[in-house]
Amino acid sequence: MADGQDVKERSKGIGARLMRKEDDRYLNGKGRYVADIRMPGMLELAFLRSPLAHARIISQAKPDQTDSWVFFGRDLDGVSGIRAVSGLPGFRPSTQPILADEKVRHVGEPIAACLADSRAKAEDLAEKIDVVFDELPAVHDMTKARDKESPLLHEDWEENSFLESNADINFEAAIAEADVIIKRSFKTARQCMAPIEGRGLIAVWDRNLELLTLYSATQMPHIVRTGLADCLNMDHGQIRVIAPDVGGGFGYKGILLAEEVCACYLAMKLDRPIRWIEDRREHLIAGANCREHSYEITGYAKADGELLAVDCTAIVDSGAYSSYPFSACLEAAQVASILPGPYVMKGFRCKTWSVATNKPPILPFRGVARTGVCFALEVLLDGIARELKITPEAIRARNLVQPEQMPFTNITNKFFDSGDYPEALKRAVTAIDLDGIRKEQKGQTGRTRIGVGLSIFCEQGAHGTSVYHGWGIPMVPGFEQATARLTPDGGLELRVGVHSHGQSLETTLAQIANTEIGIDPEKIKLVHGDTAYTPYSTGTWGSRCIVMAGGAVGSACELLGERIRKIAGHLMQADPADIKLEGGMASAGRSTISIEEVARTWYLKPQLLPDDVDPRGLDVVAGYKTTKDTGTFSYACHAVKVEVDMDLGHIRLLDYVIVEDAGTMINPMVVDGQVYGGAAQGIGTALFEEMCFDASGQPLASTLADYHLPLASDLPNIRIEHMETPSPLSRFGQKGIGESGAIGPPAAIANAVNDALSFIGAEVAEVPMTPERVLSAIAQAEFSKTTEGDVA
Amino acid sequence: MTETTVDLVVNGAPVSELTEPRTHLADFLREDLLLSGTHLGCEQGVCGACTVFVDGRPTRSCITLAASCKGAEVRSVEGFDDDPLMKALRDAFKRHHGLQCGYCTPGMLVTGYDIVRRLPDADAERVRKELSGNLCRCTGYAGIVAAIMDVLENNPPAAKVQPHARTPQKTEKSAAGSIGTASGVASPAAAERNVPASIPAKSSLAGAPSLSRTIRFNVSASDIWAIVSDPEKIVSCIPGGQLDSITDGNLLQGKCAVSMGPIKAAFAGTARMDLNEAEKSGHVIGRGKDGLSRSQLDGMLDFKMTGLPEKGSELTLDMVYKLTGPLSQFSRPALVAEIADRILDQVAASIEALAKGEDPHETQPRNLNGLSLMASVFMGWIKRTLRFR
Amino acid sequence: MKPALFDFAVAQSLSDAQSALLGGQNKLVSGNQSLGPMLNLRLTRPAGLVDISRVPELRAVEEHENYVRFGAAVTHAEIEDGEVPDPTGHWMRNAAANIAYRAVRNRGTIGGSLAHADPAADWVIVMTGLCAMAVVKGAAPDATLRTIPMEEFITGPYSTALGPEDILTAIDVPKPGQGARWSYWKYTRQVGEFAKASAAILIDPANNRTRITIGALGRQPALISNPETILDGSKSPMEALSVAIPDQPATALHLHAVALSRALEQIKVAKEFSA
Numbered sequence A: 001m002a003d004g005q006d007v008k009e010r011s012k013g014i015g016a017r018l019m020r021k022e023d024d025r026y027l028n029g030k031g032r033y034v035a036d037i038r039m040p041g042m043l044e045l046a047f048l049r050s051p052l053a054h055a056r057i058i059s060q061a062k063p064d065q066t067d068s069w070v071f072f073g074r075d076l077d078g079v080s081g082i083r084a085v086s087g088l089p090g091f092r093p094s095t096q097p098i099l100a101d102e103k104v105r106h107v108g109e110p111i112a113a114c115l116a117d118s119r120a121k122a123e124d125l126a127e128k129i130d131v132v133f134d135e136l137p138a139v140h141d142m143t144k145a146r147d148k149e150s151p152l153l154h155e156d157w158e159e160n161s162f163l164e165s166n167a168d169i170n171f172e173a174a175i176a177e178a179d180v181i182i183k184r185s186f187k188t189a190r191q192c193m194a195p196i197e198g199r200g201l202i203a204v205w206d207r208n209l210e211l212l213t214l215y216s217a218t219q220m221p222h223i224v225r226t227g228l229a230d231c232l233n234m235d236h237g238q239i240r241v242i243a244p245d246v247g248g249g250f251g252y253k254g255i256l257l258a259e260e261v262c263a264c265y266l267a268m269k270l271d272r273p274i275r276w277i278e279d280r281r282e283h284l285i286a287g288a289n290c291r292e293h294s295y296e297i298t299g300y301a302k303a304d305g306e307l308l309a310v311d312c313t314a315i316v317d318s319g320a321y322s323s324y325p326f327s328a329c330l331e332a333a334q335v336a337s338i339l340p341g342p343y344v345m346k347g348f349r350c351k352t353w354s355v356a357t358n359k360p361p362i363l364p365f366r367g368v369a370r371t372g373v374c375f376a377l378e379v380l381l382d383g384i385a386r387e388l389k390i391t392p393e394a395i396r397a398r399n400l401v402q403p404e405q406m407p408f409t410n411i412t413n414k415f416f417d418s419g420d421y422p423e424a425l426k427r428a429v430t431a432i433d434l435d436g437i438r439k440e441q442k443g444q445t446g447r448t449r450i451g452v453g454l455s456i457f458c459e460q461g462a463h464g465t466s467v468y469h470g471w472g473i474p475m476v477p478g479f480e481q482a483t484a485r486l487t488p489d490g491g492l493e494l495r496v497g498v499h500s501h502g503q504s505l506e507t508t509l510a511q512i513a514n515t516e517i518g519i520d521p522e523k524i525k526l527v528h529g530d531t532a533y534t535p536y537s538t539g540t541w542g543s544r545c546i547v548m549a550g551g552a553v554g555s556a557c558e559l560l561g562e563r564i565r566k567i568a569g570h571l572m573q574a575d576p577a578d579i580k581l582e583g584g585m586a587s588a589g590r591s592t593i594s595i596e597e598v599a600r601t602w603y604l605k606p607q608l609l610p611d612d613v614d615p616r617g618l619d620v621v622a623g624y625k626t627t628k629d630t631g632t633f634s635y636a637c638h639a640v641k642v643e644v645d646m647d648l649g650h651i652r653l654l655d656y657v658i659v660e661d662a663g664t665m666i667n668p669m670v671v672d673g674q675v676y677g678g679a680a681q682g683i684g685t686a687l688f689e690e691m692c693f694d695a696s697g698q699p700l701a702s703t704l705a706d707y708h709l710p711l712a713s714d715l716p717n718i719r720i721e722h723m724e725t726p727s728p729l730s731r732f733g734q735k736g737i738g739e740s741g742a743i744g745p746p747a748a749i750a751n752a753v754n755d756a757l758s759f760i761g762a763e764v765a766e767v768p769m770t771p772e773r774v775l776s777a778i779a780q781a782e783f784s785k786t787t788e789g790d791v792a
Numbered sequence B: 001m002t003e004t005t006v007d008l009v010v011n012g013a014p015v016s017e018l019t020e021p022r023t024h025l026a027d028f029l030r031e032d033l034l035l036s037g038t039h040l041g042c043e044q045g046v047c048g049a050c051t052v053f054v055d056g057r058p059t060r061s062c063i064t065l066a067a068s069c070k071g072a073e074v075r076s077v078e079g080f081d082d083d084p085l086m087k088a089l090r091d092a093f094k095r096h097h098g099l100q101c102g103y104c105t106p107g108m109l110v111t112g113y114d115i116v117r118r119l120p121d122a123d124a125e126r127v128r129k130e131l132s133g134n135l136c137r138c139t140g141y142a143g144i145v146a147a148i149m150d151v152l153e154n155n156p157p158a159a160k161v162q163p164h165a166r167t168p169q170k171t172e173k174s175a176a177g178s179i180g181t182a183s184g185v186a187s188p189a190a191a192e193r194n195v196p197a198s199i200p201a202k203s204s205l206a207g208a209p210s211l212s213r214t215i216r217f218n219v220s221a222s223d224i225w226a227i228v229s230d231p232e233k234i235v236s237c238i239p240g241g242q243l244d245s246i247t248d249g250n251l252l253q254g255k256c257a258v259s260m261g262p263i264k265a266a267f268a269g270t271a272r273m274d275l276n277e278a279e280k281s282g283h284v285i286g287r288g289k290d291g292l293s294r295s296q297l298d299g300m301l302d303f304k305m306t307g308l309p310e311k312g313s314e315l316t317l318d319m320v321y322k323l324t325g326p327l328s329q330f331s332r333p334a335l336v337a338e339i340a341d342r343i344l345d346q347v348a349a350s351i352e353a354l355a356k357g358e359d360p361h362e363t364q365p366r367n368l369n370g371l372s373l374m375a376s377v378f379m380g381w382i383k384r385t386l387r388f389r
Numbered sequence C: 001m002k003p004a005l006f007d008f009a010v011a012q013s014l015s016d017a018q019s020a021l022l023g024g025q026n027k028l029v030s031g032n033q034s035l036g037p038m039l040n041l042r043l044t045r046p047a048g049l050v051d052i053s054r055v056p057e058l059r060a061v062e063e064h065e066n067y068v069r070f071g072a073a074v075t076h077a078e079i080e081d082g083e084v085p086d087p088t089g090h091w092m093r094n095a096a097a098n099i100a101y102r103a104v105r106n107r108g109t110i111g112g113s114l115a116h117a118d119p120a121a122d123w124v125i126v127m128t129g130l131c132a133m134a135v136v137k138g139a140a141p142d143a144t145l146r147t148i149p150m151e152e153f154i155t156g157p158y159s160t161a162l163g164p165e166d167i168l169t170a171i172d173v174p175k176p177g178q179g180a181r182w183s184y185w186k187y188t189r190q191v192g193e194f195a196k197a198s199a200a201i202l203i204d205p206a207n208n209r210t211r212i213t214i215g216a217l218g219r220q221p222a223l224i225s226n227p228e229t230i231l232d233g234s235k236s237p238m239e240a241l242s243v244a245i246p247d248q249p250a251t252a253l254h255l256h257a258v259a260l261s262r263a264l265e266q267i268k269v270a271k272e273f274s275a
Helices: A002-010 A023-027 A119-127 A171-177 A221-232 A258-270 A280-286 A330-338 A370-388 A392-399 A421-431 A434-442 A465-470 A505-517 A545-572 A595-604 A668-688 A745-756 A771-791 B025-032 B084-095 B105-118 B124-133 B142-153 B188-192 B221-228 B231-236 B333-355 B376-386 C014-021 C035-040 C076-080 C091-097 C110-116 C122-129 C227-231 C237-244 C250-269
Strands: A043-049 A055-061 A070-072 A110-116 A130-135 A161-169 A180-188 A200-206 A211-216 A239-242 A274-277 A293-301 A307-317 A347-355 A448-461 A480-486 A492-496 A524-528 A580-582 A585-588 A591-594 A619-624 A632-645 A650-661 A719-723 B004-010 B013-019 B051-054 B057-060 B073-075 B210-217 B241-247 B251-260 B263-276 B281-290 B295-307 B313-324 C007-010 C026-029 C048-051 C061-063 C067-071 C133-137 C145-149 C154-156 C167-174 C181-187 C197-204 C209-215
Touching: A023 B084, A023 B105, A043 A119, A043 A258, A043 A280, A055 A110, A110 A119, A110 A258, A161 A330, A171 A307, A171 A347, A180 A370, A200 A258, A211 A221, A211 A258, A221 A239, A221 A258, A258 A274, A293 A370, A307 A330, A307 A370, A307 A392, A330 A347, A330 A370, A370 A392, A370 A448, A370 A745, A392 A421, A392 A448, A421 A448, A421 A632, A421 A650, A421 A719, A434 A448, A448 A745, A480 A545, A480 A595, A492 A505, A492 A545, A505 A524, A505 A545, A545 A580, A545 A585, A545 A591, A545 A595, A545 A619, A585 A595, A591 A595, A632 A745, A650 A668, A650 A745, A650 A771, A668 A719, A668 A745, A668 B142, A771 C250, B013 B025, B025 B051, B051 B105, B057 B105, B084 B105, B084 B142, B105 B124, B105 B142, B124 B142, B210 B333, B221 B231, B221 B295, B221 B313, B221 B333, B231 B241, B231 B251, B231 B333, B251 B281, B251 B333, B263 B295, B313 B333, C014 C026, C014 C048, C014 C167, C067 C110, C076 C091, C076 C110, C091 C122, C091 C181, C110 C122, C110 C167, C122 C181, C122 C197, C122 C209, C181 C250, C197 C227, C197 C250, C209 C227, C209 C237, C209 C250, C227 C237, C227 C250, C237 C250
Parallel strands: A043 A274, A211 A239, A307 A347, A492 A524, A650 A719, B004 B073, C007 C048, C026 C048
Antiparallel strands: A043 A110, A055 A130, A070 A110, A161 A347, A180 A293, A200 A211, A200 A274, A293 A307, A448 A632, A480 A492, A480 A619, A580 A585, A585 A591, A632 A650, B004 B013, B051 B057, B051 B073, B210 B313, B241 B251, B251 B263, B263 B281, B281 B295, B295 B313, C061 C067, C067 C167, C133 C145, C133 C167, C181 C197, C197 C209
16 A cells, blocks of 8 residues: 555556646746736726616716717627526516616616726726616515515516425325424525635737637636527627636526626627626626525434435525526525435435525525535434434434445435445544534633534536436537547647646646546646637536546547557557557557657657558547436535524634545545635635625625635644545546535534533524524523523 | 916926826826836725825825925835835745736835834734725735734834924015916806707606605795795705706706815706696706716606694695716715705705795895615614614 | 815914914814715815824823823724723723724724714714713813813714814823723614714722713703613613603614613623722
8 A cells, every 4th residue: 555655646647746837827927817918999888787676767877078988788799698598497587688678676786897908997987877766665575576566577477486396205205204304594694705806807809710719717618608609699600709717607607697708799890809807796696696595404314313204395495597508406406416415215205496686696606505405404403302302413324325335326316436434423523623622612611612413415526418418408418528639759648628726727637637548647738617728618617627538538549548558659669559648658568658759759750651651640539428317426524513602692613624535536635625725615605605685686795804714823733534435427536525615514513512511402594604693592592591590 | 278387396307397186196106207117996095006105105096286396305116216125025925926917016116115113013914004095906915914913023124214303483574376277177057968859758757866854844835935936036946056048937047166175076967847727736846967077967856735623834845856877876876865955954054945935045044854765674673673772 | 076176285284273263264184084985975165174194292192190181183093992091991902993994994084073963873872871081172272171071062963162263182081990891882773884873981989980871862862861770670761761862753662672771781791990
């Protein structure tokens, strides 16, 4: 084992803790983000946005002599609004206007586009536009959105609901033997994803090529291109989308923007490059949000802790429009299919609504619905455990899918590919020193209490065609492709349609190629983020890149390797089947030749090759799909120790452990980085982040001083332990891990807080767990206790 | 608008550029000097992505005006090529995976440099505290903290960038420059355009914040009624209030200037005033819009005069207000509530002054305490938990 | 967002600054750390800004027998780092070190913070709690300096006693007497954010000053009357605050009572001042 570890340390291939190829440019301030690009003659775009959440536009007037610089919806000839129509029956489609000119449905919706030679001047122009509104009552509470008296956002709908869905699997039969029935209501707040770089774009029309080029801070350039082609009624061939360096995405940059469509139209109309850089205020008040769920959930269990069934009614606040390409329904579809978590149960019933409100559209944020679902189920489970007087670890161990059951098809037909869930739980319990904390708790008095909480979940990643088709998502991923091209100097150029904006693909995909064909990662160049250069891809989302693009790079390199071997075989007079590709060399027995020489021969010295040489050359495209497209299931157990100051309602994280199984790790350093970063975002969900709206639909956070992101000082030194159970479905056994860290924290922290407060019976049921919410939970518990006392 | 010349030293080289005074240092570096390594993440002084050294001190370049940096020495991420401490930090960031998307990185490096230089004995907890002004959304800060600790613990090279001394300067006599023209102020036409003529529906104020006051007067109810039922008089009691016209008998057009420190809004609009002479009560409902910010203020006031059995009278005021648009989009509603409270205080004080025949604008508001509704559970609990401590 | 247009000048002297204030259209700015975000959001639109951060009179620090006079343009970082004398030993330094973030402290100034008068700002409560005086110069060329007790200087949220042409030139911070004690406790969930509640206690028997100040109220700090009754335990923080700030919402009242309790715990163990 020690030797194997040693080889891994030394290698640059799969499993190596290789430093990142992309770091140098960022560390030297040489990254090139969209706002860093300038074009001759470029105009800056600023939008006039709706100050109201719900209103009819009565009139719009441009300032004098600004017809060439100010544009309303009526000026966008032949441009269609954005539509993302779910394939599921009963779905009510919405049309998101590019510039609203009849009605606004959320604060921040763009109404007019203003151009000037600086952003400040474009904003000056926006101030001078006259718009008269007739304000309508706003729908701000998702639980009341479907009420009869609620005003309709989309007037041709019967109610403010995109879709209603029902799942019932053996529910009534399963609950017959229940000894306890535990009900809870949970809520997760609306959040902003808040990558440090916002959205941004430059649209350029090239007269000569008759090509529209859009530089955009996006996670999915090919999908943006398809969406643009639809809205602008253009051929794909007339559009090129480039995603340069992108400053974080997390889902926020996986959406087609009205701003993109608008800028592209204007760039073509005016024949001038146009730049729009989203500012923080726009991001917070106008950009798509995420995460707002409400659950009414009931657990049915036997006295010994066996979980029999879960019944849930969930509402997802989908905002005003169905956003492209994920639609308004992805979250609810996930809720209904993922709620049972990593557990075995006999019955399941779930009803979901994706409701429309006067808020920005909802968009899948890292973890998508899993974070909310994990919170609801795991906190419910602790409630059941408390009722049954068994420990949180025991109720989990009792109900988790066991390793010998793997692969396991769960109640909602999820195919868990591999893993040892109980082992993850056991390790987390040991690592956090649960026994020690229990002892520590026994001596506690006073109003500062410690608590410990667990959450365990599995994360479906890289799921493909059948899953997304089943969820009715307008964009269904199929095969992922990659191009591998040996360059004449023996370097390797990889081209993928996904985009790397922090995921480290420039390094990890090079590691995969290195393992396949032995070329040094230093000599491997990843080309990504340009529709002109890369194969079509749905892009970077769904924890899919390392599995899908990694698999595709593996396939392409395998194919390229065959070609290299053939040529090398000829040059060395060896059987290609005997040739190994390692360390930049092709070797068969004692004879070796450099891959560089093979490349040089193919490109520049073809006279050395026989006439019947394979003419397909050293430039290959290969497609890849996992052996079953149900997705890899990474899993993790989070364990956290908290201190609750009961007078302030303040929660401090004292220790945090994550036991994680990512399958085969391509680069453990990168896996850790994804888990740390995800966990910080999950802690943000748990403790800080909340986009509040008032009754008139006004967002109450327009700065980062109002919308609180987690800081370095809010986080403990998170400890990660790895398990490494390869997935049988993926090419190298790797599993998607990108979202995992963000899933567990709200559940684990809420369970820890409830554990700390269990001596008075207080429970928090809503995230973020602000001091006000914690104090209110404590007050309710203590007040009901004391009033009971008064009565007695 | 005239531009101003900004002379300063950037990354060791003297620079002189014409720019608008409103240009902040980050835009000056990025747009005028094409040094795009300095990133903008919020322009609100919170995220720290734009942090650069100004005179050797970490500075938020998004809330520092370029024109304020005349004569300063600025160093951005592009200006550390031969700096051994920056090299050590960069290497450590790389080893510890202290960056993912790279966007916050330039600001992190400047702050990290300052931490190593200023706090050689910092432990991880201190490093986390010092990093709290720099947001990273990718790494969870783990690699950043580890990288800075690594540099701190392994004989960091001496810092070449050092803070310049900031000593008080000698008094000099010189002109203040060409200030005084009001070109930055929006023209009154812009501020007053699009005055809403509509009156909000009462239902649109449901759930909005409310305030109440009861004021006693030594004068008779009819004397006070003469003030409160007279649009001109009552508007003169509103601080910043101005009545422009009355149409259809009870539609009042006017404005109300409200200020909250440096934030000044002028709400122009229309209100309807309905009086019930018999009951000596009235109802005012209206809507005003601040033209520049596109914020809107809807308000409703109910008032009733009662004669007191002995002598004098009592006026009850119930106000409901709803603010929408940019001025409302903050998480500190207590501030808005406090200002609304003060305005109502001033209205009350002015009515009293007018009744006494004084100038309402000369009066100081009395400090009247409003009724605040508190959740019984909360109050009960608070009394129990904190009574004995 | 970018600011609306404004004019700009750097004042080289107090009289420069004062002449720029005539007419009421211009605004003084020092570090721009509070004003900057408001400018960028176009929430404030002064016709002109006058940068007073380099005015020598405002940068001066004078030590007097009983107090230190801090020029208004002294930065938080200068106080934090001890580059200027701290009349209170280390009380001011500690308070300065916990204002916002270092990069903000490098430019933000004590006078700017007080003139801005954000109810949740540290100097607003700390200066009130330390019985500091605002030094104000009026518009007339021959106007003499006025000193205003801090509790009268801060008059409300973002409101001060400064007239439209007045300049806050300095802050006088009294030296505590031998044996004085001080505690300042603020509740922030996150480092650098505005406090949700805060309390400061000064016990200075030699100078006959005992003061309990409550901050972050959404308006000017509140001074608690008869602070001795709280210090000797005859009144609980909650009882005192129910009287002093009765109109605060329940949670806020509660948090302020906790802040005061914490400040009381701290003062019990606070080191005595010695000159």
